[in-house]
Amino acid sequence: MRDYKIAPSILSADFSRLGDDVRSVLKAGADIVHFDVMDNHYVPNLTIGPLVCSALRSYGIEETIDVHLMIKPVDRIIPDFAKAGANYITFHPEASDHVDRTINLIRENGCMPGLVLNPATSITHLENCIENLDMILLMSVNPGFGGQKFIESTYKKIEQVRELIDSTGKKIRLEVDGGINIENIDKIAKAGADTFVAGSAIFNSDDYSETIQSMRKKLKSS
Ligand code: DX5
Numbered sequence: 572m573r574d575y576k577i578a579p580s581i582l583s584a585d586f587s588r589l590g591d592d593v594r595s596v597l598k599a600g601a602d603i604v605h606f607d608v609m610d611n612h613y614v615p616n617l618t619i620g621p622l623v624c625s626a627l628r629s630y631g632i633e634e635t636i637d638v639h640l641m642i643k644p645v646d647r648i649i650p651d652f653a654k655a656g657a658n659y660i661t662f663h664p665e666a667s668d669h670v671d672r673t674i675n676l677i678r679e680n681g682c683m684p685g686l687v688l689n690p691a692t693s694i695t696h697l698e699n700c701i702e703n704l705d706m707i708l709l710m711s712v713n714p715g716f717g718g719q720k721f722i723e724s725t726y727k728k729i730e731q732v733r734e735l736i737d738s739t740g741k742k743i744r745l746e747v748d749g750g751i752n753i754e755n756i757d758k759i760a761k762a763g764a765d766t767f768v769a770g771s772a773i774f775n776s777d778d779y780s781e782t783i784q785s786m787r788k789k790l791k792s793s
């Protein structure tokens with residue numbers, strides 16, 4: 572079995588009591604905090620920035636924070652997120668004029684870089700940079716909102732990227748984001764993913780722990 576990680580997207584958390592809600596979901600068994608940053612420019616929605624990431628750290632959240640940048644441009648804000656306590660920083664190739672430079676910038680700032688591919692973005696973007704990545708994030712919805720339906724063509728893409736990762740022999744996480752729930756998580760794992768972002772499926776459930784346990788059970792049987 573792969574080293575599976577469940578990463579609740581805090582986009583669906585209760586922002587009026589974010590620290591508490593993040594703590595609860597981690598206590599309930601989540602592994603990684605998925606932190607969605609949107610700018611009302613690259614995507615049609617506006618969320619949170621480094622101040623909030625830093626506030627979560629000050630509040631005592633010590634687990635891995637996976638910052639998903641849906642913003643354009645990206646470079647200016649990367650050092651701020653590193654200072655704010657981010658671990659992974661992922662960005663979309665369409666949002667950077669110099670993808671290799673951005674990857675290096677993330678690494679130079681002490682974080683682990685990841686590239687995010689939208690549903691219609693080709694995996695050829697990985698060809699010249701895969702060896703320098705710690706994470707590849709495949710979007711299974713168009714970025715901007717929580718609660719959307721998983722796009723079925725993602726399965727094939729996960730299989731293709733799994734092959735690419737294995738051919739490098741490197742430890743690169745394969746994360747999938749959007750529309751993941753108890754029903755489809757095993758199929759997504761079978762295709763080759765190891766890190767699962769789930770926002771609404773976890774935060775809109777009555778019992779986080781029960782939902783995460785059910786997801787793990789499905790992962791075990793996949
Ligand atoms: C979408 C975000 C996702 C989103 C996932 O642009 O990147 O992380 O919050 O939400 P669900 O799991 O509800 O599809």
Ligand code: ZN
Nearest residue numbers: 580607639748
């Ligand atoms: Zn995300």
